[in-house]
Amino acid sequence: MTDPHPRPPRVLRLLDPHAVLPLARVFVVLVGLSLIAGVAWMIWNARSVQLEESQKETANLAYALARHAQDTVKKVDTMLVGLVERLDVDGMAPQALQRLQRLLRLLVDASPELHGLFAYDRDGRWLSSSFEQSAAAANTSDREYFRYHRDNPDRGPHIGAPVRSRITGAWVIPISRRLEDAHGRFAGVVLATVDMGYFQRFYGTFDINRRGALSLTLDNGTVLVRHPYMERLIGASLATGPIFREHLPRSPVGNATLTSVVDGEVRLYSYRHLEHYPLVATAALSQAEVLANWRQDAYVQLGVATALALLLGLLGFHLTRLIKAGLATEAELLGARDSLAALNQRLEKLALEDELTGLANRRQFMAALDEEVLRAARHQRPLALLMLDVDHFKQFNDLYGHSAGDQCLRSVAQVIRGGQKRPGDLAARYGGEEFCVLLPETDMAGALVVAEQIRQTLESQGLVHAGSPLGLVTLSAGVHALIPTGEAESAAQLLHCADRALYRAKAKGRNRVCGFDVSLFKEKL
């Protein structure tokens, strides 16, 4: 058996409006999530780009600081080399030292980075200086740089921790070289003090926002210069900080994002160890400041994306409501269509069926008769018609009443319905107490047998009819069969002849079957 409602293919099932509703919900959620995810990705990407750019900026800054420190120290050291040479050649006689003092003053006046130039003997006593002789600076043997050169044969430059000048009180960075006599013994120290303000002014020209930091340190972590200036950091040690502990031992140049050991600020750091001196230049920008603009943009973008996602959600909600309403309307329409179809079927049945007996009515019978006549004519096959009429039915009604008469007609109809043997046979109520049975593919002999069977069956039912001579309900039947010519009159001819035969059955005493016999009828058919 074929399924009256076959399952549609998968693609069509997806287009089914009931499947569309969850699909629409999933679609709206996915689009909303994709929107937010896309914007979040863009924001995160912009953050990485911003950090990368800022890190490049700090690397360039560190390079500029290192370059500046390198040039400054080199220039000062070149002067020290010249001074050592001069003392070696001219000796330390008072006249030579007086000439030296004039030179030292000229050099300091011509060098903005210099605070002062000094020469001390092996005991740390003042030999010559760019300053007038001062009691405070008369002996320098307690200074770290002096002790370094006294105890160390190294003749290279030495950069010391910052100290306060004993003459001016200013912070200075001491750069010094060892003096030796002809036998290579320690003979004293030449010293250049570099003005810390010189570095501070230079560092102040860079824009590092409010919380950035620039510094110059010895490679052991001792702070020489720090911008913005912090008194407590000058000479302090950053040796325990991550740059000196972890990064510098691995690479002389590098970048890192670190939390400052000084003030706890998270900064993007770039450091660079000078090529020829034990100095490290460091530039750092505050991560919070670097990301400030990005953060503001991110809030705006996220706000817009969230608003769009909400709007999308609202539209989706509205859309699903519309789909739901559409589905409900569709269901109602389908229900109405089904009811209408059922009603139509019922009306069709009513239009073709006799209400009292449930047999085909006269309209259906006439249509079937025309059709069967044409079919039989086409195939040149016999077609038979029985006309059956209940005997003395008027008396039955009169005796038992109209509703008992109806019931009797139903019983008769039941018997006649039982007379239909083949699927093509059609029993109908022709009108009143008169019935017809149409028998395709049946000749006169076969039709007479069917009619007789019906008559006998009714008789054998024993339906009491006091007004009938037999005391039972009986019927009379007229039968005719023919092979239609195909002309329109065949149907009328069949009806007419069967009716004539019925008339004859009635005339012959009722409760009998008569076939139409043309010889017995005078009239021309």
Ligand SMILES: Nc1nc2c(ncn2[C@@H]2O[C@H](COP(=O)(O)OP(=O)(O)OP(=O)(O)O)[C@@H](O)[C@H]2O)c(=O)[nH]1
């Ligand atoms: N109860 C009932 N009676 C009907 C119906 N249709 C027709 N009749 C009655 O059937 C009777 C038919 O009577 P007649 O045509 O005189 O025929 P008859 O009394 O059967 O006599 P014969 O046919 O000559 O034996 C009439 O009294 C009709 O009123 C019906 O649907 N129900």
